[in-house]
Amino acid sequence: MTVELRADDGTASLANARRRGTALPAFPQPLPASLDEAYAMQNRILMSLDMPALGWKVGRIPAPMVATLGAERLAGPVLRCTTLTVSPGEARVFRGGAGAIEAEVMLRLDAVPDHIPPADRVLDYIGEIRAGFEVASSPAPDVHDHAPWSIIADLGINNGLLLGPLLDRGIFDQLDVETMVAGTVVGRGRARDVLDGPLGSVRFLIEQHLKGRIALEPGQWLSAGAITGVHPIRVGETAHATFGLAIAIGCTAIAETGLE
Secondary structure, eight states, X not given: OOOOOOTTSHHHHHHHHXXXXXXXXXXXXXXXXXHHHHHHHHHHHHHHHTOOOOEEEEEEOOGGGHHHHTOXXXXXXXXXEEEOOSSXXXXXXXXXXXXXXXXXXXXEEOOOOSSOOOGGGGGGGEEEEEEEEEEEEESOTTGGGGTTHHHXXXXXXXXXXXXXXXXXXXXXXXXOEEEEETTEEEEEEOGGGSTTHHHHHHHHHHHHHHHTSSOOOTTOEEEOOOSSOOEEOOTTOEEEEEETTTEEEEEEEEEOOOOO
């Protein structure tokens, strides 16, 4: 059952904007004051939308705040997963809000461990590994100005995953990745070079699950973090990404129309 939020609760504005596909003039106040408050706000929005989490995304805490918060990553639920059967696919972004595209490694969780596994055992819990895009979009145009509180609270500003071709389990984090937006190269990198790599992101999500902040389930997709950066994209623009020499994916940004 959908949870109704009070009109004076800032989470109501975000939940209603996502439900209707409309932008907000600004991120609602007051902001969460801690990681626990931000995740609690995220959970209230997720409960209000009454949609299952199909996966979880990983983002980064702003570098100047890492030492203070004792965390390098943040998590958010995924409400849409779409397989890229045609190229370019469609990336839904909030017109008038914030919109970005991120080339990422996507890992399907086949079993949920009851402990944080060592790095060399993480793949025991992972099935398919795919190239893909995270669509990072929020109804609030200034959402990045209040990071990480605003980003965590607004579902990690995730607005869907686009799942591309399978990646080789032996080299998936070693591939050279390049992202282009509107025909211009905007970033290059390798997944293994982002913090402690995709497997570190999986271990982080398991840790958050064990702390009770998120709820992992078998079959969910884990988006391991931006490889080449977080790249702004506007409605009508097309992004492409290559993973090594053999894999290429693409998507065009279209206007979000809502969850209803």
